[in-house]
Amino acid sequence: xxxxxxxxxxxxxxxxxxxxxxxxxxxxxxxxxxxxxxxxxxxxxxxxxxxxxxxxxxxxxxxxxxxxxxxxxxxxxxxxxxxxxxxxxxxxxxxxxxxxxxxxx
Amino acid sequence: xxxxxxxxxxxxxxxxxxxxxxxxxxxxxxxxxxxxxxxxxxxxxxxxxxxxxxxxxxxxxxxxxxxxxxxxxxxxxxxxxxxxxxxxxxxxxxxxxxxxxxxxxxxxxxxxxxxxxxxxxxxxxxxxxxxxxxxxxxxxxxxxxxxxxxxxxxxxxxxxxxxxxxxxxxxxxxxxxxxxxxxxxxxxxxxxxxxxxxxxxxxxxxxxxxxxxxxxxxx
Numbered sequence: 001x002x003x004x005x006x007x008x009x010x011x012x013x014x015x016x017x018x019x020x021x022x023x024x025x026x027x028x029x030x031x032x033x034x035x036x037x038x039x040x041x042x043x044x045x046x047x048x049x050x051x052x053x054x055x056x057x058x059x060x061x062x063x064x065x066x067x068x069x070x071x072x073x074x075x076x077x078x079x080x081x082x083x084x085x086x087x088x089x090x091x092x093x094x095x096x097x098x099x100x101x102x103x104x105x
Numbered sequence: 106x107x108x109x110x111x112x113x114x115x116x117x118x119x120x121x122x123x124x125x126x127x128x129x130x131x132x133x134x135x136x137x138x139x140x141x142x143x144x145x146x147x148x149x150x151x152x153x154x155x156x157x158x159x160x161x162x163x164x165x166x167x168x169x170x171x172x173x174x175x176x177x178x179x180x181x182x183x184x185x186x187x188x189x190x191x192x193x194x195x196x197x198x199x200x201x202x203x204x205x206x207x208x209x210x211x212x213x214x215x216x217x218x219x220x221x222x223x224x225x226x227x228x229x230x231x232x233x234x235x236x237x238x239x240x241x242x243x244x245x246x247x248x249x250x251x252x253x254x255x256x257x258x259x260x261x262x263x264x265x266x267x268x269x270x271x272x273x274x275x276x277x278x279x280x281x282x283x284x285x286x287x288x289x290x291x292x293x294x295x296x297x298x299x300x301x302x303x304x305x306x307x308x309x310x311x312x313x314x315x316x317x318x319x320x321x322x323x324x
Contacts (some may be wrong), residue, residue, distance in 0.1 A: 005146045008308065012150030020157030026164040030170035033285040034106045034263060041281055042284045043273045048111030050208050057204035062160060081203060085156040089151030089194045096233055097145050103137075 013086060020078030025063070025071050106174070106256075106286070107199065108214055110207030114270035115246055121266065122212025123194070128220045132190035146184065147311055151179050152191045152243065154300070163292050171289030174218055177226030178297045181248060182304070182311060185227040192219030213266055217248035221262045223244040226255030234314055241305055243313060245298050252297035253290035 031039060038044040054060055059077045067073035109247035112123075140148075164169035175195070179188035193215050199205040206214045237243035264282040268275035298323030301312065309315045 001143065001146070004308070005143060008143070008311075009146045009150060010147050012146075012308075013153060016150070016153045016157040016241040019154075020160055022162040024157070026173075027160060028170035029163040030162065030164055030168050032106065032162060032170050032172060033260065033282065033289050034108065035164070036169040036285060037278065037281040038112075038273075041273055041277050042265075043112070048110045050110050050205070053110075053208045054198070056150055057202055059202055060204040062203050062205070077203070078157060081160075082153050082157045084197065084202065085195055085198050086149045086153035086254070089152030089191060090146065092194065093136065093140060093145040093148040094258065096133060097140050100137045100140065 002081045013082070016086075017079055020082040021075045022078075024078040025074050106218060106260060107196075107206035108210040108217070108263065108266070110179075110209050112207075112270065112272050113190060113213055114268055116270075117266050117270045118209055118213055120131065121216035125189075125212045125215035128186065128189045129193050129215070132186040132188075132193075135186040136190065139184065139187070141259050142313060144187075148183060148187060148191060151175075151182055152194050152240055155179065156195050158296060159195070159199075165288045165292075166287065169285055171286070171292055173296050174222055174256055174259065174293055175297075176219055176222030176259075177230070177248075177252040177293070178300055179225040180255075181228035181230055181251070181297075181301060184313075185223040185319065187232075188223035188227070189215070189219045192223065204298055217263050217266065221261040222255040226251045227259045229254045244305065244312070248301045249294040249298045253287075253294040256286050256290040256293045257283060260289075 035044065038047070059080065062074060062077045064073040064076040067076060130243040155173070155178070158173040158175065162172045164298060165171050176192050177263055183191065196206060196211060196214050196218065200208055200211050230247050233247035233250055234243065237246050260282040264275065264278035267273050267278050304311055305315060
């Protein structure tokens with residue numbers, strides 16, 4: 001991997017980890033736009049929670065289970081999510097790139 | 106704007122999911138053609154940034170909050186089809202790992218926050234680049250407007266999905282969704298412009314509109 005690519009990954013991940021792992025603690029807990037409209041217009045109660053989905057989700061609602069500290073549970077969730085998203089997206093892109101090279105070789 | 110389960114009817118779920126799957130397939134084909142050495146890490150970093158920035162709900166008037174979407178940003182950097190792929194990765198992880206956004210609504214969420222926002226954002230961006238003055242000011246102006254419009258239109262499409270599902274009448278949902286997201290879109294415009302300005306300063310080669318040999322600019 002080129003030096004430029006490494007700097008991009010390290011720099012981009014550093015910024016993202018600060019946002020997901022630190023700044024996320026200060027995020028507003030007010031309902032978001034859609035949730036607010038649903039509440040205001042009286043259809044929020046139509047929302048259903050899929051039990052399998054909620055039970056299978058390892059970090060429901062961006063709070064790491066089993067962690068007491070309010071800061072740490074959000075911070076850990078943010079760090080894991082950021083790294084996981086990078087790994088999945090980078091992995092898919094690498095796979096596609098490799099198959100492209102294999103096809104042209 | 107993540108739609109939970111229970112808000113959408115089967116036909117709306119089926120239709121939006123079909124389009125989302127087709128768009129992701131087209132995204133993979135496009136990536137196979139366009140993905141250069143630099144775009145592989147860029148795609149990963151863009152997805153990671155969008156995930157992290159989406160956690161940051163900022164307060165909007167009257168007890169509401171909004172958060173970053175990211176489709177316009179991804180489209181500006183990677184083109185709209187690869188932006189759909191990026192958004193799909195983020196939304197799947199949010200639904201499966203963080204229980205954010207319904208599992209049956211996943212296809213609709215990819216359609217709204219991915220396909221719609223990416224193509225509307227990208228189309229606006231490309232159109233404005235032709236009209237605005239060349240150079241960074243024009244680039245950043247086009248970025249800001251297209252980011253705002255991507256969220257504004259996506260919220261309208263979300264209202265349309267809700268009304269087609271019989272959850273809420275369109276004349277109730279549409280003004281409410283457009284109204285609050287016209288404010289949330291300002292946050293989207295600020296964040297997207299800040300990131301594009303940073304990338305333009307540090308790595309102008311990663312912005313197809315600035316580089317001489319455009320990569321990934323065609324749909």
